[in-house]
Amino acid sequence: MSAPAEDLVQIVRQPIDPLALMNHVRGPGDGAVAGFDGCVRDNSTGRSTLYLEYEGYEPMARVKMLEICAQMREKFAIHRVAIVHRLGRLEIGETSVFIAVSAPHRGPAFEACRYAIDTLKRIVPIWKKEFFADGAVWADGEIPPSGNPGAPAGV
Amino acid sequence: MQVKVLFFGRLREIVGRAEESAEIAPGARIEDLFAGFRERHPELAPFRPSLVASRNQEFAPWSEPLAPGDEIAFLPPVSGG
Helix, strand or coil: CCCCCCCEEEEECCCCCHHHHHHHHCCCCCCEEEEEEEECCCEECCEEEEEEEEEECHHHHHHHHHHHHHHHHHHCCCCCEEEEEECEEEECCCEEEEEEEEECCHHHHHHHHHHHHHHHHHHCCEEEEEEECCEEEECCCECCCCCCCCCCCCC | CEEEEEECHHHHHHHCCCEEEEECCCCCEHHHHHHHHHHHCHHHHHHHHHCEEEECCEEECCCCECCCCCEEEEECCECCC
């Protein structure tokens, strides 16, 4: 599957530039650009986080991110989408994922942006490991829907 | 027949590699492939209920039969974003 030429779907290992992505999706017909910045928090499950490491099944993650763009277009009156996820080691405060959506009107821009991050966190094969002073754990995740619609996970 | 198998997250740490090649019988299913790895790495067993499998980069049911050259991945609960 390929995105409309103007969408941007990437997996990177460098710092993300949110403003560049907001500007990438912005067009003359747009009255709104909504952005979601997913950043690294300094605490998790009651412990202080030192840093995170993200790992991904990159080709499949890109497929799923493109699927999310297609679903966004079906559900919302939007113009352009940018979804960029970073992998590797991330420090506190850094951006792990940025989503930008442009639209003629703000309602669809906000809703599509929300839908994008909520869906990404459910279906995109990326995992984060949290490093604390006294150890490290893979974050509790979400079990994506399996290949059998309606079947429970693990079937 | 030969298939490529990918491991991620905690599974990768248990198996010790991100990628393995597996030789399996014709007609084998994804479930059978996992069972083979579980025999060599018993630590994988408790993860089975929380895993989803993929075949050639699409989620697939555990009962799906394999074909030569398939790329199979065992995916822990995802935590991107």
